[in-house]
Amino acid sequence: MASPSRQSSFHLANQLLDVIRDARMEPGHHLREQQLADLIGVSRTPIRSALELLAERGIVETRKNRGYFVRKPFDSLHRIEIEVPSTADERLYQLLVRDRLDNAVPNSMTQSEIARRYGIDRAALTRTLSRLAEDGLIARNKGHGWTFLPTLDSVVSLKASYQFRLTLEPAGFLLPTFRPDLAAIERMRLQHLYLISHPDIATVSGAQLFETDAAFHEMCAEFCGNAFFVQAVQHQNRLRRLLEFGSYVNSRRVQDWCREHVAIIEAIAAGDFAQASAKMRMHLEHALAAAPSAQENGK
Known part of the structure; x- marks a missing residue:
């Protein structure tokens, strides 16, 4: 299990990956620690730790007395994400919720x-x-102890979550503050095209599929320029990780939602935000329609 400082290195390594991709760095590009530290707003020590993680994965390389250099071309990194190890807090959060969903612990x-x-x-x-209390999953008892809230009824919660998202997410595209990041859109499009064209999607981990799905929805929320939209989508993604994770074994549905995401991405890139909103609504309606059968199949 990762310590907080070690976990921060993994997060920082992903930020460096974004820098490499956004700057379209080619193999041999010198990654100067001080420049990266100034860019991201941290000291050189955590930058060095993050670069070492990238070196361990063959993304960058070290040259004696010279530092770190990009090893892989930026356009080969679009589907790479450094998986962040869970902390004790995160592991307990997931265990408590999963045990409650399985009725392994009392209410x-x-x-x-x-x-x-x-x-x-x-x-x-x-x-x-x-x-858990902030996420609306438990409440403190008047005397002592904690009680799980009805949010953790998996079937009811999943439907309610989609109904909430249908109200929220399509509206985000129509806000006057909606400003897309074209580089982020293209990076996300490439990640989805990789999954759509994958010869055996069943071999891709559920974690990677979920993170791609969640990152797409959070990206769209971030473009709104409204922190409340972002917080709401992030909250829903935390619930979805617990309630929907098993659905990612359905290869046909995974590639369907990838295509739906790409259609939304293309509408955003074209500047047709009304079309993007309509396609997001359709996408969520499809997911809501698929949710009950997935639950019945043990999702």
Whole structure:
């Protein structure tokens, strides 16, 4: 399990990947630590740690007494993402929610009962319970202990989530503050085309498929220029990770939503935001229609 500082290095490595792709850096480009540190707003030490992670994966290379250099062409990196190891907090969050969905834990528990069951320290437990409460999944009892809220009824919650998203996400494209990042759009399009053309999508990990899906929806929300839209979509993605994760074994549906995402991306790139809104609504309606059968099949 990664320490917070180690986890930060993984996040920073992904930021450096974005820099390489956005700047269209070719093999042999010198990655100067101080320039990167100034660009991202951190010191040279975490930059060095992040570059080492990229070197371990063959994306950059070290040259003695000279530093780090790009090893792979930028256009080969569009589908690469450094997976961030989970923290103790994140692992406990996922375990608690999954156990509740499986009825493996009671509806109401004390902090002591949770700590004993999962072998977690009090500080991590307190942080996790606070986050669960912020996400609307649990509430503190009047006396002591915590109670899981009806949000964690998987079938009901999944339908309610899509109904909420149908109200929210298509509207984002129509805001006067909607400003797309064309470089981000193209990078996302290439990631989706890779999945659409993949000869055996079943061999792609569920984690990668989910992250691609979630990143697309968060990208569209970020273009709105409204922090409340972004926060709402991020919250929904956290719920979806728990409630929908199993659906990513459905190869046909995965490639269908990839095509739907690409259609939305193309509408955004063309500047037709009304069309992008309509296509997002259609996309979410298709997903809502598919959700009940997926649940019945053990999703």
